[in-house]
Amino acid sequence: MHYLVDFNPVAIALGPVQVHWYGLMYLGGFAGAWWLGQRRLAAGRLPVTRDAFADLAFYVMLGVILGGRIGYVVFYNFGQYLAHPLDVFKVWDGGMSFHGGLLGVLLAGWLWSRAQKLHFFDTIDFVAPLVPIGLGLGRLGNFINGELWGDFTQRPWGMIFPAAPELAERSHAALLAAYQAGELEAFARHPTQLYEFALEGVVMFTLLVLYSRKPRPRYAVSGWFALLYGVFRFLVEFVRVPDVQLGYLAFGWLTMGQVLSLPLVLLGLFLLWRSRHAPTLQPQVVAAADGDN
Incomplete structure (x- = not known):
């Protein structure tokens, strides 16, 4: 007998206050990224202080939340939110886009890198192995919510x-x-949420962490992230039901997720090609400034 997905999406209810599993998954993703980021920082993978890393984490968190929400509105349901603009703030109803979140992270990384006078892709190479933690947990949240199922x-x-x-x-x-x-x-x-949890979460996390354990040329880690995610998402979309308001965009199978993932595949290949002659950032642990704790 096939399994019935019948979870309560509310993890904790204290009177009118409800804490949803989906929100807890986001918190878990941020916590996991913070933990791994601290380990990579201690290994000298980015030449900044702990305070600077805390600023980066804050920037990235805002990029994920704002970019993910705005991306969903623009890419997947623009007409609905144009008619009901206040619904944009109903984040508890779901509606986050990975591709929008990625653009938010890239913008956050660019702003932070400028302030720190670091090469943008040194920052993104540092951040890339942290992202699959949140990706995987987010897909578990989708599964608990019983959404984004397959054919x-x-x-x-x-x-x-x-x-x-x-x-x-x-x-x-x-x-x-x-x-x-x-x-x-x-x-x-098809439980496509679990497919994506396994591919975008477990597999990508394992490969990127193992690959980045030793110094790699600039662009290489980011290139592998973009390539792996683009390929995995493109393939899963073949058995994932598209958003009802969009349906298939062409050929009876092309989805918005595939349209947005194909550029990532091309970008990943380009970054890997460019990394062949790029410098390698060597480990460098930066001592805390006076007054830092």
């Missing part, structure tokens, strides 16, 4: 998502009764 499948690992359009009108009690009676087997879908 129908009868593979053993297919799962049933109550929020899918063919089931959404049923009450929770009726849904459980039908599931226990084995009547929902035909509605199993």
Whole structure:
């Protein structure tokens, strides 16, 4: 029997205050990135103080949140938010774009690098291995929310998502009764959130951390990040159902996610090509300035 994805998206409820699993996943992503960033900083992967790194983390956090939200509005649901502009602030309803978040991180990294007088790609090479932590946890949040599912499948690992359009009108009690009676087997879908958790989270994290354990030429780590994410996302989109307001953009299979990921593949290849003759930033631990704790 296929698994029924039936989680409560609220992790903690204290009266009117609700803490959603999706929000906790974002916090976990930031915490994990902070931890790994501190380790990379201690290894001399970026010649700045801990205070400067804290500023970078703050810039990146804002880039992820603002860029992710604005990117979703612009890329995926512009008409809806144009008609109801205040809905932009309803982040608890979901709606974040990786590609928008990436642009936000790049802008944050550029501003911070200018202030620190560092090469932009030295910063981005430092940040790139940190990102898959948040990517993977974010996909787990999507899974708990029962959103962003895939096409129908009868593979053993297919799962049933109550929020899918063919089931959404049923009450929770009726849904459980039908599931226990084995009547929902035909509605199993690809758990594309878990595919992306494995590829964009676990695989990318492992490869990038291992690859960046020793100094690499400038652009190389960023190039691998862009290439891996672009390829993984492009492939998963073949079995992921596109946003209902967009549908398939062309050929009966091309999605917005694929359109936005293809430039990343090309950028990754370009950066890897450029890294062949680029300098390598050597480890350098910067001592804290007087007064720093």
